[in-house]
Amino acid sequence: MEVTGLVLSMGEKSTQRAIESLKKQTVPCKEIVVVENMSPFYRAMNKGIKKVKTPFFVQCDADMVLDPDCVETMLKFVRKDIGIIIGYLNDDLLERIQAVKMFRSECFKHVRFSNHVSPDTDYIYRLKQKGWDYCFARRQKSRYDHKPEVLGAHKPEYTPLYTYEKFKLEGSRMRDRGVFQEFLGYIDKLGKNPHPMAPVALVGICQGIVSARSKDGLMRYKKKKDFKLFEQYMNSKKVRDDFLISRNDAKEES
16 A cells, blocks of 8 residues: 655754655655645645545654654554544653544545644544544554554654643643543643643643634744743743742652
8 A cells, every 4th residue: 555755844943854754664655745834734734635646645744753664553554444543652741642643545535624723633523424434553562662552753842932832722622622631631741741841831731721712723833922921921030940949859759
């Protein structure tokens, strides 16, 4: 079965790294399509899909690094009723996240990505209404220092702005899906993580959970009023001192 690699990039320095991870696959991609500087996410996906000529394609964002056997592993889970195959990724802030996805190209004749706050979740929901299903891929054993279900890594540059806006969007998506337990799980993980951006992520996700966003917000992030106020607060000497103390305490506990 032939597979295309679809790379979505907003000009990140890591774009070439993502492309190289596709080139190193044990089952080679027939072609690698790169969509650059197109936002929000749903528009980039729909544009890229038009260029895919193979029965399947794997979506690889610019901040992903796929394990060499990622495509090979996902192809083992192809069935006639499966439209999407999902693999987990390791992440510095959340440990394990969803995900790298392989799509059946035929599905896009019936369903396209829409301008929704959770475009992936919305797509899967509408695809299931058309009779297609999804599944999670996993190896038989651990490889590349990853657990069987982890097929690569999510390695963005966690700057304060990126972290705040990314997790604010995650909070909005959780609000839309009504998954309060998932929100509590994120709070628990971030609260225990000694990563310097974990407190920024916590503030962002709490801001997002009270924000009634309905449209796709995955795009190049810009400093908005709420982030500027947060940045000003974080730059005060007292907060910086308290922040360093709390991070040192978290490292000692871990």
